[in-house]
Structures are given as structure tokens and as C-alpha cells.
Amino acid sequence: MNETLIIIGLTLLGLCFGSFVNAAVWRIKKKKNLWNDRSQCVHCHHKLAAYDLIPVFSWLSLRGKCRYCKKPISRQYPFVEVAVALFFVGSYLFWPYMLTGVAPWLIFSLWLIAGVMLAILFIYDLKWLLLPDKATFPLIGVGVLTVAVKLVTAQDIATTLISTALAVLILSGIYLIVFIWSKGKWIGFGDVKLGLALALLLGDWQLALLALFLANLIGCIVVLPAMAQNKLKRTSHIPFGPFLIAGFIIAGLFGPAIIDWYLAISMIGIPTTDTI
Template structure:
């Protein structure tokens, strides 16, 4: 029941993520006003704003102007819902689970914005950093696991420092928003363990390389190709959160087998 409830809550939060994706890059306030069509600016009724279902019921078009509703809307809602369910499955209802659920909302929004606008807005990155600080300290206080909090600090410095060096060496190839995002990402992964931190650190460039390959194929060559790197950090983050320790253990066992 916890997983089902978390998934349903995630779908609703995914609808809110779409508000952030639409309004923050445009410089609009997200806390006030009802949802509205980006084309005709008509307010959207609550029954037309049910996650996924309304998109299907309206046949992917605005009720008022008949403009197509992009598939990004249900994709974001489903992504947040799935991540909420996976977090509940892996972490229950702990303080870390609440942090990861909030991170799911923000990271999905950040990935979508970076894909579309090639930037990671500070309000979302700083909101994630603030939540990481508060909830990790809270969890450490409740569990008495201060060593995990120390690992979080090391993870923040290590991953943030790694991307800072990359940005400093080649600022045209990496935005400073990626550096700022790496700090809370590294803190969470460090808190979860060395295995999660290692997988997240190594996974970022690997996922980034895959995104670069896809972008090059779509552009018909590598010259002048630009792609958003934030989703690579975010994708590696979630791989590490959900399966990092298992991947790290598998790799260590494999390496040990090779050594023998």
C-alpha cells in the first residue's frame, strides 16, 4: 500500500513539476495562479488536470484551443510517479525517503528544463541543496549515524570538486549549473554509501557520453553538437540511488575474479 500511495502522490507531484518546467524558465511565479494552457492561456479546470488520464481523455489536445498537448506532460508525471514508488520500495517512509521523493520532483523538472533550455535554474538547484542539508542532518540525528553525514560532506566536495575542475578546464563544454547540481547530488550519494557515490561519479560521464552519441547521430556529425549534461548527472544519480550498492558489489566481485 505504501508503494501504491507513493506512486499516486508522485503522479500528482509530477503535475506540479510540469508547472515548474513551464514557469521557472519563463521567469513566472509558480506559487500563485491556476494551471493554464501555454498557447491560449486559458485556465485549466481541475478535471482537465488529472495526471496522465486527462491527457488521454482530451486526446492530447487543449479543450479550448485544440492545440496539441506535448507528450512531455504525461512523461514527466509518470517519471515522478515511478521514482516515488521505487523510493518507497527501497527506503520505506524514512527521512531519506522523503528527501529522495523531493529530489525526484526537482531532478525530473531540472532534467526537462535542461533538455529544452540548456540551463539548470538556481531556484531548483538551491531548493534541492537546502532540502539535502536539512533532511540529512535530521536523519543522522534520528539514527545517530554521524559517519554517514561525514560521508555526505565528502561526497559533496568530491563530486562538486570533480565537476568544478572539468568546468574550469573547459567552460564551453560544461555549464556552471552542472557544478552546482553536483554538490547536493554528491551529498546524497555519499550519505547512502561509498558504493552509491562511486557509481554516481563514474556513471555521470558514461551517461553523458551516451547522450553525446545520440546528439551526434541526430545531428549527423560531432561538429558543433550541443547537448544538455544535467540529465546525465541526474540519470547517474538515480541509477546510483536505486542500484548503486549492488552495482559496486558486482564490480568488486568481478574485479576480484579477474585478479585470481
């Protein structure tokens, strides 16, 4: 298939799914049906027509205001739509595995679906410091399907299962221990469930360890300067889900290359039998 057509198709799909993400966030918050409820203005609650829901274009044509009540529409809407589209296209361009055959394309498709769920969780956690089960449980389901596909095509099923189990211990088990130890003060149980989903999606203990490291690194880069400037306090509630999601995406797309690079440089200077 022509690569240009694939990129165009992924861009359009990403924009549409980004629009769904925006709607899903509010539907979950308002405890409405995720799939059947009509989209509406968050201010006047007017039901939106199809031409009000064209990703990015509708927001631009309306100059960021509701067609009916004229109140401003958050920039979050076009931003999320573009972000999901970039995730779709970027995932294709930087996918670290060969997309040849049904199974690799199926795993890639599950990755994109997971990205949609992750976008919902990312925004929801930023806004309300909560990772809702309505997005987390479907994400775990996508992770289980990903593991199933890998097992069907795996040359060594035992190794795949062990690596996945170790990934779960790293990304979910550690957070479970922290959750129990702190009695839920340091992290929420939602992070434990999110870690389980991400571990299943990665299915590799090395990638899980990298994702954990990156999540904490990104968290430190964001939080420590804010604390130094007194924008955050030690007692401030900080959503960790977005950091975990960011670390997961980097590990998923660039993890194999990062691990290979690390192993290569770690071998430099180690004497071999020829030099002893």
C-alpha cells in the same frame, strides 16, 4: 501498512507531483510564481479548471488538445506524470535500505521530494540547456536535510561527515575544476551546483564515484553514436544535467548492490594466506 496500499498511494502521489513538474517547468521559464500562479494553456493562456488538470486522464479525455483553443497539448505532460509515478513506485520497490523507523522513512521521503526537483531540472535542461536556481537551490536544501537526518542517526558522525565531504569533492569539486579550466565552455556552473546537491543526497563517496562514472558512461552511450551519425557536432551544446541525474538515480537505488558485486568479483583470484 499494506504494501499494495503504499504502492497505490505512491502512484497517485507520483501522478500529482508529475503534474506539478509540468507546471513548474513553464512557470520557471516564464518567471512566474512557482506555487501560487494558476495553470494555463501554453497557447491561448486560458486558466485551466481543476477537471483540466487530472493527471493523464485529462489529456486522454481531451485527446491531447486544449479544451478551449483546441490546439495540441504536448505528449510531455502525460509522459512526465507517468514517469514521476514510476519513479515513486520504483524507488519504494528497489529502495536498498530497510524502511523501519522514523528516520529511514524521512530519508526516503526526502528522496522522493528530490526526485520531483530532479524531474524539473531534467526537463528544463533538455529544453533550454539550463539548470535553474529555482529548482537547484531547493534541491540543495533537501540534500542538507538528508545529511542532517543521517547525522542524527549515525553511529559514527565523523565517518559520515568525511564520506559526505568526499562525495561533494567527487561530484561537485571535479566539475568545478572543469568549469574553471574550460571557462564555462565544457560544462556550466549549474552542473557544479547540481553535483553538490546530488553529493549531499547520496552522502557516500563510493556512491558519488559510481554516479559520476554512470553519468559519463550514459553520456557516451547517447552522444557518441549521435556524433558518428552527424546528428551532433563537437561544437554542439549538450545538456549534461540529464546524464548526471540518471547516473545519480541508478547509484542511489542500485549503487550498494553494484558496489558489493564489484568488490566480490575483484576479490576472485586474489591469493589468501591459506593459498600462499
